[in-house]
Amino acid sequence: MPQFDPTGLSRRSMLKTTGQVAALAAASRLVLPRAYASEDNTLGVALVGCGGRGSGAVDNALSVEGGPLKLKAMADVFDRRLSDSYNAISKKHEGKVDVEPERKFIGFEGYKQAMDCLKPGDIVVLATPPAFRWVQFQYAIEKGLNVFMEKPVTVDGPTSKKMFELADKAAEKNLKVAVGLMCRHCEARGELFDRIQNGEIGDLLLLRAYRMVGPTGSAFASPNKGDMAEVLYQIANFHGFLWASGGAYSDFLIHNIDESCWMKNDWPIEAQASGGRHYRGDYVDQNFDTYSVEYTFKDGAKLMLEGRTMLNCKQEFASYAHGTKGSAVISASAHHPAKSKIYKGQNMVKSDIVWEYPNKERSPYELEWVHFLDAIRNDRRYNEVKRGVQASLVTSMGRMAAHTGQVVTYDQMLNCDHEFAPNVGGLTMDGPAPLLASENGKYPIPMPGIKTKREF
DSSP: OOOOOOSSOOHHHHHHHHHHHHHHHHHHHOOGGGGGSSSOOOOOEEEOOOOOOHOOOOOHHHHHSSOEEEEEEEESSSSHHHHHHHHHHEEEHHTSSSOOGGGGGEEHHHEEEEEEETTTOOOOEOOOGGGGHHHHHHHHHHHHHHEESSSSSOSSSSHHHHHHHHHHHHHHHTOOOOEGGGGGGGGGHHHHHHHHHHTTTSSSEEEEEEESSSSTTTTSSSOOOSOHHHHHHHHTTGGGOOHHHHHHHHHHHHHHHHHHHHHSSSSOOOOEEEEEEOTTOOOOOOSSSEEEEEEEOOSSSSEEEEEEOOOOOOOEEEEEESSSSEEEEEEEETBOOOOOOEEEESSSSSSEEEEOOOSOOHHHHHHHHHHHHHHHHTTOOOOOHHHHHHHHHHHHHHHHHHSSSEEEEHHHHOOOOOOSOOGGGGTTSOOOOSSSTTTOOOOOOTTTTTOOOOOO
């Protein structure tokens, strides 16, 4: 099983980098290698996928220190989404947006047109649904672009293998690639990782992770009323369809899974799970409303994951670690600064705190861009793709275990030959969608114990 391939940056070097970049930016002394920017040191940026996460990523990029950036091109399949994104970004970042009308592209080929507006060494932000990630990443490598891609980066075995191969090709061309698993850049989580690896809570036996919230994003898809082409309808509701996003499980639970596996410094070898649908009404998406997954690591340690998207229930968005000498809070406030703590026992009461991160934390959404831009500006080795694929693959492993009712191993997930959308690179605005509805407008749903094929 592939092991961790961080980014070439240790936690300590990332913290050092953060301080150095801030100081350099404040003094306006950033110097770029000629191969990575034009004479004025400005890096061009293209945004492919102009939804909330893509717009947020560009906002983060334009907000942090790290040398001059300028948004040069945008692409989406929805004109309104691109327009809203452009208006919001240009209003907040006056002088950092140079997207003329001829550099706003609508359609499935828009990603190529947007990247064609950049020069080698510039940055493309890939924030479309993950089904399109490998196709767009492949083109970015051909164009010699540095890449920031959102998570998850894959939703099945075949695309995971493609992304592993593309990661190597990007590394061969010395391209810098960031993956939006920003919790890995959190300073508090980073120090907690060091302390756990140094044995401060003993041998790590159990990890617990929770994302129990109300209905989230487009995970609950209402029927297509016929006023939108089917393929566009499914993309607009991409959290509801496995081919597009891996479903709500893959898109939303990956952060808790990734930060927990980080603390273990390993990936699980298998998963067994349960889950179900409740209160569905007219919703036609493919998601479960509850997921309960037991991941097992090769040394027998467990990660217990609980996911729920139901109204009027207890909410919790956090991750915890338990060892033979004590316990720890990995995160307790979603993806924001982590409030990491270590306790001398297992009860996690205030009187048992033996360490907590002492500093005011900066948003990991910003820090991931600080580290990424520093790697570009100073030509540091930086490629988070393999780790992003591993996190995505482990996430898909848990989803498949819940949807089929079977134990699924890491190797089975990687080598499963079912690809949700093998023709994703050839989709058109008025063409068929990768998933077809039945005559009653319903889509295939997981039925554990009945549908046990590896297609969910």
